[in-house]
Amino acid sequence: xxxxxxxxxxxxxxxxxxxxxxxxxxxxxxxxxxxxxxxxxxxxxxxxxxxxxxxxxxxxxxxxxxxxxxxxxxxxxxxxxxxxxxxxxxxxxxxxxxxxxxxxxxxxxxxxxxxxxxxxxxxxxxxxxxxxxxxxxxxxxxxxxxxxxxxxxxxxxxxxxxxxxxxxxxxxxxxxxxxxxxxxxxxxxxxxxxxxxxxxxxxxxxxxxxxxxxxxxxxxxxxxxxxxxxxxxxxxxxxxxxxxxxxxxxxxxxxxxxxxxxxxxxxxxxxxxxxxxxxxxxxxxxxxxxxxxxxxxxxxxxxxxxxxxxxxxxxxxxxxxxxxxxxxxxxxxxxxxxxxxxxxxxxxxxxxxxxxxxxxxxxxxxxxxxxxxxxxxxxxxxxxxxxxxxxxxxxxxxxxxxxxxxxxxxxxxxxxxxxxxxxxxxxxxxxxxxxxxxxxxxxxxx
Amino acid sequence: xxxxxxxxxxxxxxxxxxxxxxxxxxxxxxxxxxxxxxxxxxxxxxxxxxxxxxxxxxxxxxxxxxxxxxxxxxxxxxxxxxxxxxxxxxxxxxxxxxxxxxxxxxxxxxxxxxxxxxxxxxxxxxxxxxxxxxxxxxxxxxxxxxxxxxxxxxxxxxxxxxxxxxxxxxxxxxxxxxxxxxxxxxxxxxxxxxxxxxxxxxxxxxxxxxxxxxxxxxxxxxxxxxxxxxxxxxxxxxxxxxxxxxxxxxxxxxxxxxxxxxxxxxxxxxxxxxxxxxxxxxxxxxxxxxxxxxxxxxxxxxxxx
Numbered sequence: 206x207x208x209x210x211x212x213x214x215x216x217x218x219x220x221x222x223x224x225x226x227x228x229x230x231x232x233x234x235x236x237x238x239x240x241x242x243x244x245x246x247x248x249x250x251x252x253x254x255x256x257x258x259x260x261x262x263x264x265x266x267x268x269x270x271x272x273x274x275x276x277x278x279x280x281x282x283x284x285x286x287x288x289x290x291x292x293x294x295x296x297x298x299x300x301x302x303x304x305x306x307x308x309x310x311x312x313x314x315x316x317x318x319x320x321x322x323x324x325x326x327x328x329x330x331x332x333x334x335x336x337x338x339x340x341x342x343x344x345x346x347x348x349x350x351x352x353x354x355x356x357x358x359x360x361x362x363x364x365x366x367x368x369x370x371x372x373x374x375x376x377x378x379x380x381x382x383x384x385x386x387x388x389x390x391x392x393x394x395x396x397x398x399x400x401x402x403x404x405x406x407x408x409x410x411x412x413x414x415x416x417x418x419x420x421x422x423x424x425x426x427x428x429x430x431x432x433x434x435x436x437x438x439x440x441x442x443x444x445x446x447x448x449x450x451x452x453x454x455x456x457x458x459x460x461x462x463x464x465x466x467x468x469x470x471x472x473x474x475x476x477x478x479x480x481x482x483x484x485x486x487x488x489x490x491x492x493x494x495x496x497x498x499x500x501x502x503x504x505x506x507x508x509x510x511x512x513x514x515x516x517x518x519x520x521x522x523x524x525x526x527x528x529x530x531x532x533x534x535x536x537x538x539x540x541x542x543x544x545x546x547x548x549x550x551x552x553x554x555x556x557x558x559x560x561x562x563x564x565x566x567x568x569x570x571x572x573x574x575x576x577x578x579x580x581x582x583x584x585x586x587x588x589x590x591x592x593x594x595x596x597x598x599x600x601x602x603x604x605x606x607x608x609x610x611x612x613x614x615x616x617x618x619x620x621x622x623x624x625x626x627x628x629x630x631x632x633x634x635x636x637x638x639x640x641x642x643x644x645x646x647x648x649x650x651x
Numbered sequence: 652x653x654x655x656x657x658x659x660x661x662x663x664x665x666x667x668x669x670x671x672x673x674x675x676x677x678x679x680x681x682x683x684x685x686x687x688x689x690x691x692x693x694x695x696x697x698x699x700x701x702x703x704x705x706x707x708x709x710x711x712x713x714x715x716x717x718x719x720x721x722x723x724x725x726x727x728x729x730x731x732x733x734x735x736x737x738x739x740x741x742x743x744x745x746x747x748x749x750x751x752x753x754x755x756x757x758x759x760x761x762x763x764x765x766x767x768x769x770x771x772x773x774x775x776x777x778x779x780x781x782x783x784x785x786x787x788x789x790x791x792x793x794x795x796x797x798x799x800x801x802x803x804x805x806x807x808x809x810x811x812x813x814x815x816x817x818x819x820x821x822x823x824x825x826x827x828x829x830x831x832x833x834x835x836x837x838x839x840x841x842x843x844x845x846x847x848x849x850x851x852x853x854x855x856x857x858x859x860x861x862x863x864x865x866x867x868x869x870x871x872x873x874x875x876x877x878x879x880x881x882x883x884x885x886x887x888x889x890x891x892x893x894x895x896x897x898x899x900x901x902x903x904x905x906x907x908x909x910x911x912x913x914x915x916x917x918x919x920x921x922x923x924x925x926x927x928x929x930x931x932x933x934x935x936x937x938x939x940x941x942x943x944x945x946x947x948x949x950x951x952x953x954x955x956x
Binding site for chain 1: 898
């Protein structure tokens, strides 16, 4: 018997094994970011910094353009771009905080700001903004919003953009049905009924019943009830009888004027079915505008601010403001701040928001011509900054807000849609969680 | 006993076995005879299969449709056809790089899992040691621990080793999580190979390693294919470790890249579908080639322990 037949094969196997082991052993790397518990340093203002984009993929191109501009203006600084999917960015930050490998700069939306700031992961930026070219150039409403969202009366992110609730409607279907623009809630409900022809697979509206449903339901509730404050003392107003009635009416649209599959709609499914079917109206924010343009062109739809009450009163809930944070573990804070300052400057902020169809935080960028031409963005900016709309400030500062407004209660809202729970039961349960979270937050602040 | 005689006496695992004779005895009173395969009308077989196939294939068709039809089209047929979405994800969205990384991780996990599981499985099958039962139990119990639970400790370990943002961290983590089940499976396959075969090889002059390599290893081929393909597919599809341990764009994998195609407020469905097709193709090809061995391998491992 040959003990070692096929010497070449044996050599190949040995080589492959060695290769794999060597790869594993030597593929060690480091992203150059700070370690957990590290207080970081100001650094030399030169060298490499890491930037995590909190909406990676979709905004990668425009960020790479801004980074290229920055590196051209600052040849001593090298920015490594890391695109993180928006759905995963919270867990990626949380793991990096616990494990100790945060980037130098990161995109942090207001909805997750309190949770990250509470872990002392972000550097307060008030003084840096005061001493920089950004002083007086940032929209005060957005600055106040991110300060409030941080929960510590400090500026943990430099605001870059804001979105707003938009009612997209199909102008061709409205025209064919002889309907006027759905500018009021009454007109909205009437249009939803009139445009529905279930036997022809036509629906008046598509409701968001899956992931992200709570924020949209809150917008519809407060918009109809006219209640302008989220808190009445230490108690939330979400289960106010007016809000309960509004939610009952809104949820009543499900299956009557919407597809039955809407109960599982996240924004992806909702937008996809609106873009490819015959559905009269859709509520979403400015972010999906370009998707609608791609699918429908600009002639078949319009995006207008959410409806008002019949007397013209406009109430809407606040949308999370996006911003850039400087992580406290950064070993090159000077260079990281230069990048933030550059990204929030007139030219870069305008470029980014034009690409995203969002409202710029830089006041000079907000005056640029493109904003006047992008109708939904212009209308949304007008609503936000006109002072004529009452904005219900959602409690983004609660560290539990993200959980309460998403995973913990989305199933409850589905039960309301399916008739397995009443709007009152759902809102009472939601209110109980919010009141408890608020009390806990106040206790921690003492 | 010679190796040949043993082979005759005990068929190798995975060898084709003759089907049991059909029960053609007349039905007894009170007992309904189950109809034989060839007595069942064809439609009763093909109709359920067809319905099942429709349910399975329609989602795939839908993905393909979105991947090849132009943006904005609502046609239910993939015509006119475009490769724009594939070009976009492959070049602009760096799926070419992600594909290479996923392939590298998949192959490395396959090799490391198979090699280590072979060694461990052999020990479990052929040696008796004091804590063997406890060890087996620990291997089984480790399957109940979700990867997410160990994320932070693993992250800290890799950070200490300066392995964050290296493919090595994902390869090691994936291999470690694959090993318990792979070792249990391989040990089952090895137990099915009669020990006398190895003894015969020793008599013929082999040492333990060469006897294993020359006599046992070839008989384990279906099992190795099963374990290896499982390891590859799992590593190819796994998302969590790659998301958490890898940051640079140049290190990311296909599942992580796919996730970035879904933005916070907008989704390019054509690009997402094209990315999905790119992600699915290697897995489909792997299964198409190894399907026969895979089924044989798992059934061989399941015969007896």
